[in-house]
Amino acid sequence: MPFQPLLPKTSTDFRGGDKPGTWIDGTVNLFRDLGDTLEFDAGINTEINSVPSPWSRPLQFISAFKNANYPSRDWLIAQYRGLLATLALAENLRLDITVSSVQLPDLQDNQFAKCIWGLRPRDEDSVLSINPDQGAWSEIFLFELDGVVIGMTSPATLICPTGYFPHQIKSRISWLKWETVYNQKYGRNDELGFFQDPIQNGLAANHKNILSPWLADLRNAVLNNPINADLSGNVARILDEFIDQLNVRGDGRYQPCEQPTPFGMPLGHKFTALHPAAAVIQDSHVKVIPSRGRNDELYIIDPRNLPGILGIPTRDINVIGSAPLENFDPNLHRGGNERFATPRDFFLDELYYSETPGLLPGSWLDQTVRTAKIDNLTILLPFHSWVQDYFSSEDLERNVSIRLIDSGHPRKISISLTMQLSGVERRVPYTVRQDFDLIPENRLSDDYPTIALWPNLPSNGAVQWTEFFLLESVSDQVGVSYSFQIQQPTDDGILTNRLIGQESYHYWKSNQRPDILEAQKDGRLIGMIPLKTPQLAPGAIDTWAVGVDFGTSFTNIYMRKGNQNPEPFQLNPALLKVTLGSEVKFKAFHDHIYRDFFIPDVLEPLGNVPPMSTAITTLGWQEPVNGVAQCMTEARIYYPNLSFGKFSQSVKTNIKWENFKYQKPFLSFLVRLISAQAAMENVQTIEWSISYPSAFSRAELNQYRVTWQDVLNDIKGITGQTHTLNPLQTESIAFSKYFADILGQTMVHTTCIDVGGGTSDLSIWRNNELIHQASVPFAGRDMFHNLLRSKL
Missing domain, CATH: 3.30.420.40 (ATPase, nucleotide binding domain)
Structure with missing residues (x-):
């Protein structure tokens, strides 16, 4: 009976000699056969570090591809798939992968490089069509992501992934697994990652549709006239198995990346087949449907709740382009107007309030608070300012919910906003919610600034009004500031300051109607004031005839709607009082603000329609020599208070016969008042009839006619209405x-x-x-x- 050699356990017996100590001649193949039949239990995630060669990783993959029974074959192929998917989807995942070239023959003056070159694998282990002049392994390309080498090219298997990665790329790729490994050199635990099979570890369905045809093209490149047909066949089978398990139906196609060198430098040979697929633009599942005319690039990032709302896992929820919600990094996708928001991002940290109700009559917040049966509070809406880039005040009114949580101490206010997301097949509702403590430190005094808007016209009417004024009182008669200030109300807002003694006022003039105001305290945003949206009162008649008798003391206005009978013109101030302001405690001062600096909220006297005083006030304007006052910010029609005595010096009268330079500001303001009222009824055309005294000289008459023509030309540019001037009578x-x-x-x-x-x-x-x-x-x-x- 022959003796058995002393060998590890193998799946095949190896025959020994007839006598102990007898040598049997054999070929080098004996070592290959011995290695291939070794039997041992290897952990599924075990890295073999004992192969005596710096080329151990590429050699392991060569062995795993050639030998179906290679002990760690499944684990190596899973890593192989992970790197393939990473390269293929680099553009879609916004992975900035770069390559660097290592040419070993040029580094022979370095002892380590010389050793590596001497131990290189065989040139025959190549799936390339033509090896480089100095051999298949003479040039190696290293793939780097954020400074971490994630793999290299291999002429035998096209790629070879790195064994372990440091934690700085942890959030970049879904199919990385992380383990804590004790670092003996530094005496600490390090978190290291490695590639997994992406199919079961975060590969999105839409990415499968890109990856599958990309792999098919790669397979065809491998089989194209290879140096080692057997090895090429083994690689192709690995790719086929990957494609089959992706289970993509139909003839999938992908668009190659348009960049000639997407990794920063040319790869050459068959390695160009590793260029990533072009980024695919697919419908987002989490895009917010904004208000009309608002920015439409808001995306919700909520991995906790969105899978339940959309009915699909995070890896299949598409955020933007073809980027899935799983491991989504907003910083990689900000290139324009995109905003990626979590539920918490909508809200400020604190809610500010007053313990007096009804301080915001020009906002729907007051009514919403009353509807919620919160009878003793006025609140500011605790949203960040960017929210108004996507939602109008009108939509916020429909979709904001306010609730008092009265149990416990302190009391809480719950604020929620419901919006529509694009969804998978149809739009779906999505709600963000935040609870706020009512703490004394956030209680505002009742001394709100007086804020008012004129004209209070909607932005969606047939008449597109393009001149709005917002008044804000900044400090009172003794120079005391109010409980908050407002920021620039629109992007095109132009600020004008007015100082009268200690009193200070801001005028904001803009081409678009302010919709949401931002309240600030000590330079910090404390909330928003969404304004009520005015409702049009459209009539059946879109043409008015207006007659103006511009008198020395009083001006009379009559109108005729269409073919109806003439009637005295009942002027409506078209004013939106945003805050109560000084009206709460100082009614006389409140009247002074509106009468002297804006428009009275009630045009006196009440009852029958009286003629209006032919007077204008320039209070607050430092009048230059020969200066012509601008409407509102420098001059306003003055409505006398009958309980007061004589006019102040800032009130200009006798503008018909002497103070001619105030004619145009007066008539401009008057025409704006009338046109704004017409706009509320969607009136498109106004025909003006003007009278003048026959005592006017020819020069005075010509100047009067030119003034009216200028005023009507100005209003045409503001309202878009048609204004015609009949011959003067x-x-x-x-x-x-x-x-x-x-x-x-x-x-x-x-x-x-x-x-x-x-x-x-x-x-x-x-x-x-x-x-x-x-x-x-x-x-x-x-x-x-x-x-x-x-x-x-």
Whole structure:
């Protein structure tokens, strides 16, 4: 019986000699056969470090591809698949992978490089079509991600992944597994990662559709005229198994990357087949549907709740491009207007409030708080300012919920916002929610700044108004600031400051209607004030005729809608009072702010429609010589308070006959008031009829006509309405036409006298024909004012 050699356990017996100590000649193949039949239990994730060669990793992969029974074959192939998927999807995952070249023959003056070159694998182990001139292993390319080498090229298997990675790339790739390994050199535990099979470890369904055809192209490149056909066949079978297990239906196709050197330098030979697939733009599942006209690049990052809402795992939830929610890194996808928000990102850290209700009449917040049966609070909406880039005040009103949590101490306010996400097959609702403690440190005083908007017109009406003014009181009569300030209300807002003693005011002028105001305290955002959206009152008539009698003391306005009867024009201030401000405690000061610096919220006197005073106030404007005042910020129509005495010096009167430079500001403001009221009813066309005293000289008449033409040209650019100016008529004729055309009086032997403030205009008619007209400088002020003044 022959003796058995002393060998490890093998799956095949090796015959020994007939006598102990007898040598048997054999070939080198004996060692290969011995290695291939060794039997031992290897851990599935065991790295073999005892192969006496610096080429141990490539040699292990060569062995695993050639030998189906190689002990750690499954683990090595899983890593192989992981690196393949990483390279193929580098563009889609926004992985900035670069390569560096190592040419060993050029490094022979280095002893280590010389040793490596001497121990290189055989040139026959190559799937390339043509080896480089100095041999298959003469040039190696290293793949690096964030400074970490994740693999190298191999002429035998195309790639060879690195065994372990440091933690700095932990969040970059889903199919990395991490283990804690004790570092004997430094006496510490290090977290190290390695590639896993991506199929069961985070590979998204949409990425499978890209990867499968990419692998098919790679397989074809491997089988194209290889040096080692057997090894090429083994590699192709590994790729086929990968493709089969991806289970992609149909003839998948991918778009090659357009860059000629996507890894930073050319690879050459068959390694060009490793170039990544081009980034694919696919529909997002988590894109927020914004308000009309708002930015549409908001994406929700919520791995905890989105899988349940969308019904798919995080690896299949597409955020942007083709990037899945799993391991999504927002920093890799910010290239334009994109914003990636978690639920917490919507809210400020704290909620600010006042213990007096109803301080924000111009915001829907007051009504929402009352609806929630919170009767003793005014709150600021605790959203970050960027929220208004995506949601209008009107949409926030529909989708914000406010609830009081009265149990426990302190009390809490729960704020939630529901929005629509793009979803998988249809839109789905998604809600963010945050609870806030009502703590004393965040309680605001009731001394809110006075904030008002004019004109209060919607942005979606048929008339596209493009001039808005927002007034904010900054400090009161003794220079005390208010409980908060507001930021620039629109991107195009232009600020004008006005100082009167200790009082300070801001005017914000903008081309678009402010929608949401940001409140600040000590330079820090403390909340938002979303404004109410005005509702149009459209009528069936889109044309108005407006007549203006510009008088010395008073101005009368009549209007006719379409073919209806003329009627006195009831002016509506079209004002939005955003805050109560000083009205809470100081009603007289409140009246002063609106009357002297803006527009009264009630145009006095009440009841019948009276003529309006022909007066303008320039309070706060440091009037330059020959300067022409601008509407609102420098000059405003003045509405007298009958309980006050005489006008202050800032109120300009007699602008018809003497203070000519105030005519245009007065008429501009008047036309804006009338046009804004027309816009609320979607009126597209206004026809203007203007009267003038026959006492005007030719120069005065020409200047008056030019002023009206300028005013109407200006308003056309602001409203987009059609404004036409009829030929001017004398006040005497206009007055007599009222009796003839409206009252139906026959003008047989008739004299009409229009007694104004500075002149009386008369016309004489016979048989309905004008015989004579004149204007005399004796009128109301001579009959009443001067007479009464002499008796005082």
